[in-house]
Amino acid sequence: MNKRILEMIGGRLAVAILSLFLVSLAVFFITELLPGDTAQELLGQAVTTEAAAQLRETLGLDRPAILRYFEWVFGLLTGDLGYSHVSDRPVASLVAERLPNSLTLAAITMAITIPLALGLGIFAAIWKGSIFDRAISSVAIMLVSFPEFMIATLLVMWLSVYLQWLPALSFIPATADFRTIVLAFIMPVSVLVFGSCSQMIRLSRAAIADAMATPYVEMAMLKGASRSRMVLRHALPNSVAPIVNSVALSMSGLLGGVIIVETVFNYPGLAKLMVDGVTTRDMPLIQTCSMIFCGFYLVLITAADIIAILSNPRLR
Amino acid sequence: MTNHPKNTGDTLVRIEDLRVTATTDSGRKIEILKGINFDVRRGEVLALIGESGSGKTTIALSLLAYARSGCHFSGGRVLLDGVDLIALDEGSRQKLRGNKVSYVPQSAAASFNPSKKIMDQVVEVAEIHGILDKAAARTKAIGLFRALSLPSPETIGNRYPHQVSGGQLQRLAAAMALLGDPELVVFDEPTTALDVTTQIEVLKAFKSAILDRGMTGVYVSHDLAVVAQISDRIIVLKDGEVQEAGETEQIVGAPAHPYTQALIAAFEPVEAEAAGSRPASTAVLEMRDVIAGYGNVKSDGKPHIIAVDSVSLTLQRGHSLGVIGESGCGKSTLLRVAAGLLPAASGSCILDGNTLRPQVSARSKDELRKMQIVFQLADTALNPAQTVGNIIGRPLTFYHGMRGAEREKRVIELLDMVRMPAQFRHRLPRELSGGQRQRVNLARALAAKPDVLLCDEITSALDTVVAAKVLELLKELQRELHLSYLFVSHDIHTVQSLCDEVMVMFGGRKLETFAAADLHAEARHPYTKLLASSLPTLDPTWLDNLQQDPELVRKFAHA
Numbered sequence: 001m002n003k004r005i006l007e008m009i010g011g012r013l014a015v016a017i018l019s020l021f022l023v024s025l026a027v028f029f030i031t032e033l034l035p036g037d038t039a040q041e042l043l044g045q046a047v048t049t050e051a052a053a054q055l056r057e058t059l060g061l062d063r064p065a066i067l068r069y070f071e072w073v074f075g076l077l078t079g080d081l082g083y084s085h086v087s088d089r090p091v092a093s094l095v096a097e098r099l100p101n102s103l104t105l106a107a108i109t110m111a112i113t114i115p116l117a118l119g120l121g122i123f124a125a126i127w128k129g130s131i132f133d134r135a136i137s138s139v140a141i142m143l144v145s146f147p148e149f150m151i152a153t154l155l156v157m158w159l160s161v162y163l164q165w166l167p168a169l170s171f172i173p174a175t176a177d178f179r180t181i182v183l184a185f186i187m188p189v190s191v192l193v194f195g196s197c198s199q200m201i202r203l204s205r206a207a208i209a210d211a212m213a214t215p216y217v218e219m220a221m222l223k224g225a226s227r228s229r230m231v232l233r234h235a236l237p238n239s240v241a242p243i244v245n246s247v248a249l250s251m252s253g254l255l256g257g258v259i260i261v262e263t264v265f266n267y268p269g270l271a272k273l274m275v276d277g278v279t280t281r282d283m284p285l286i287q288t289c290s291m292i293f294c295g296f297y298l299v300l301i302t303a304a305d306i307i308a309i310l311s312n313p314r315l316r
Numbered sequence: 317m318t319n320h321p322k323n324t325g326d327t328l329v330r331i332e333d334l335r336v337t338a339t340t341d342s343g344r345k346i347e348i349l350k351g352i353n354f355d356v357r358r359g360e361v362l363a364l365i366g367e368s369g370s371g372k373t374t375i376a377l378s379l380l381a382y383a384r385s386g387c388h389f390s391g392g393r394v395l396l397d398g399v400d401l402i403a404l405d406e407g408s409r410q411k412l413r414g415n416k417v418s419y420v421p422q423s424a425a426a427s428f429n430p431s432k433k434i435m436d437q438v439v440e441v442a443e444i445h446g447i448l449d450k451a452a453a454r455t456k457a458i459g460l461f462r463a464l465s466l467p468s469p470e471t472i473g474n475r476y477p478h479q480v481s482g483g484q485l486q487r488l489a490a491a492m493a494l495l496g497d498p499e500l501v502v503f504d505e506p507t508t509a510l511d512v513t514t515q516i517e518v519l520k521a522f523k524s525a526i527l528d529r530g531m532t533g534v535y536v537s538h539d540l541a542v543v544a545q546i547s548d549r550i551i552v553l554k555d556g557e558v559q560e561a562g563e564t565e566q567i568v569g570a571p572a573h574p575y576t577q578a579l580i581a582a583f584e585p586v587e588a589e590a591a592g593s594r595p596a597s598t599a600v601l602e603m604r605d606v607i608a609g610y611g612n613v614k615s616d617g618k619p620h621i622i623a624v625d626s627v628s629l630t631l632q633r634g635h636s637l638g639v640i641g642e643s644g645c646g647k648s649t650l651l652r653v654a655a656g657l658l659p660a661a662s663g664s665c666i667l668d669g670n671t672l673r674p675q676v677s678a679r680s681k682d683e684l685r686k687m688q689i690v691f692q693l694a695d696t697a698l699n700p701a702q703t704v705g706n707i708i709g710r711p712l713t714f715y716h717g718m719r720g721a722e723r724e725k726r727v728i729e730l731l732d733m734v735r736m737p738a739q740f741r742h743r744l745p746r747e748l749s750g751g752q753r754q755r756v757n758l759a760r761a762l763a764a765k766p767d768v769l770l771c772d773e774i775t776s777a778l779d780t781v782v783a784a785k786v787l788e789l790l791k792e793l794q795r796e797l798h799l800s801y802l803f804v805s806h807d808i809h810t811v812q813s814l815c816d817e818v819m820v821m822f823g824g825r826k827l828e829t830f831a832a833a834d835l836h837a838e839a840r841h842p843y844t845k846l847l848a849s850s851l852p853t854l855d856p857t858w859l860d861n862l863q864q865d866p867e868l869v870r871k872f873a874h875a
Contacts, residue, residue, distance in 0.1 A: 219428075220429070224412070224441065224444045229444070
């Protein structure tokens with residue numbers, strides 16, 4: 001039995017690694033297709049073709065793409081993330097500066113979203129058909145149909161411009177006190193929570209509602225179980241797989257939200273770094289950031305798969 | 317107990333003018349119980365018998381103060397020990413369920429939570445109601461497992477539901493129901509989903525548990541013969557009304573109501589008048605040394621899991637060959653191989669002298685036309701979005717290129733052939749009864765003008781009376797159209813009444829083939845005898861007098 005679990009988990013990991021490899025191919029060659037390159041961006045529009053060619057040779061950009069791809073992948077594997085010619089610093093140091101900011105933002109968001117969304121979803125399922133359930137479901141649908149940039153813009157207009165309660169930008173100076181930090185985080189975190197919460201509420205409610213319709217939950221009811229016991233002891237353990245998947249999906253949706261939120265609030269995170277990299281055609285930076293985002297996504301999905309496998313009693 | 321009705325006990329349950337109304341999706345209200353009255357005396361087992369839609373399960377659940385979603389109590393009283401359950405609030409109902417009244421479900425396999433260990437679910441009743449502490453509850457559960465003759469009673473509770481067999485799960489569900497020492501136990505078709513050989517073990521275990529404890533029970537079933545073994549009194553239900561109520565001996569021996577008489581008549585097997593006596597004919601379908609199964613093909617050319625192992629058969633033109641066996645014996649797989657739905661790993665399938673390609677996609681249109689399959693569940697085999705006319709019309713267009721008025725005319729003929737009025741062609745499958753749907757399913761297969769019909773348990777999901785009519789129809793069609801049937805069933809009576817020859821399968825292998833009339837001959841394989849002897853009869857003493865070789869049962873029953 002356990003051998004089979006290990007085999008299945010090994011299989012999932014192998015697929016994840018293969019996907020990461022394919023993603024690296026896609027990332028590298030799609031960024032190659034972007035118009036313009038680092039040389040042109042560094043020298044400006046008015047530069048002569050000869051000067052650009054010379055710089056390309058210095059930077060090694062004239063060599064075949066396939067060769068540069070393997071150099072890049074080998075670099076990634078050995079921990080060398082490349083060199084950003086635009087900012088004249090190693091990509092690793094740029095990332096190291098920004099990654100903790102993004103992780104903080106993501107961690108705060110997850111810490112709020114997961115308990116909030118699962119709690120609301122489970123209670124909506126327990127009181128299915130009640131006013132609470134209907135209110136939660138309608139709000140969730142409303143939120144899911146609002147794009148994040150719109151929520152972000154509306155919040156800025158209302159809380160920063162109109163009421164002037166919160167700073168519009170989330171730049172945190174090194175000397176900031178705790179209150180400043182909290183105020184700076186309120187809006188970006190709210191936008192991300194709104195964006196990722198609604199799907200999770202809807203999916204966890206649906207997963208539990210499905211399990212509630214099964215004969216074994218009816219049996220529990222006929223043994224005298226209360227409604228919360230039916231949900232928590234009988235329906236929930238059988239809904240782990242779909243719920244974990246919905247959490248992973250919502251969390252990966254967070255990645256897209258982060259790009260918008262960091263841009264709108266000028267938050268110094270990894271996504272903002274990447275967006276800046278695109279405007280300056282800083283290829284090594286874009287490629288590395290993309291790989292970090294994809295890696296994060298794959299870790300989430302693979303972890304969800306593995307938890308789903310472990311939660312299946314037939315495999316125990 | 318069964319044969320000595322006790323009139324001494326006082327009344328435990330009194331149901332007075334019970335009405336339950338269902339609201340359909342379209343908002344229409346249908347009364348599914350139309351004023352039910354009866355009593356259950358302490359210490360007796362009362363059976364509720366009826367076909368699907370008779371309201372028997374609704375009554376059973378009302379004893380637990382529960383109406384399924386979409387239904388509500390619209391009138392009457394359900395008195396347990398003088399307390400009206402319908403008038404109770406939800407909290408008081410919860411205190412009662414599992415504690416004073418408990419429930420044994422039809423499908424224990426579906427009613428056990430797949431992700432929790434069996435013991436935890438069995439003792440949950442004690443936990444919910446605070447009857448016993450955990451250790452005492454476990455000890456009591458193990459005692460019940462032993463009383464219900466479950467194997468390794470000390471450890472079986474540590475398993476997950478998928479790790480024990482269907483017959484064991486059904487007994488574990490009974491243990492779960494008995495743990496709280498309820499005053500009333502409701503059995504809801506608890507052996508219907510089991511194989512006949514398994515059913516006997518479970519029935520025996522139930523009966524001795526009932527006798528030992530002097531239990532009061534309500535036993536719901538569609539099977540009169542099962543009920544005759546276990547109940548003191550029987551109430552016959554139809555369309556939400558009581559038709560007849562009486563002592564078991566009276567109901568099965570001298571039924572007064574015409575409906576009860578019809579039920580009993582449908583139960584008595586009709587011996588095929590022509591069975592075995594028809595002249596031999598030419599072979600229309602032959603299968604030779606078929607090996608088939610599931611999973612990857614291993615190096616020796618055999619599939620990973622073998623479902624059908626070296627089976628050969630010959631179906632003669634205009635004859636019927638019945639294939640019987642219990643769940644997992646490979647009988648349905650054999651049919652799928654013949655139809656090409658599951659290509660055989662080796663062996664051949666010869667139709668009308670031509671060897672067929674193993675997979676359905678490689679067979680010619682004419683080969684497909686000659687052999688049609690009829691599935692067990694017409695509910696799922698018929699496209700819910702198509703009208704009956706379209707369902708029957710499509711094969712007409714596909715095989716015979718019929719369109720327009722010609723097709724319409726033929727659809728009406730086919731409906732007439734299965735004894736359905738022409739205007740039914742405008743209906744959708746959900747607007748038909750179970751028996752009507754199975755007729756449409758049959759008409760669709762007949763539309764191709766086949767020589768051979770492959771029938772997969774086509775009467776198993778139908779009520780006895782309806783199934784008897786469908787069997788009658790099959791016989792008439794065979795005479796009129798000179799059809800040949802390969803008829804798969806788990807029910808030895810059905811096969812015996814329809815078929816010329818019977819083939820018995822066990823564990824993927826063919827055990828023997830014989831003329832249907834020779835079923836009770838001395839030369840039969842021991843397993844065939846076991847199958848034949850395991851089918852309950854209307855005689856209330858049948859179970860008590862049943863003698864079976866324990867060695868044989870151990871070898872063949874999967875209890």
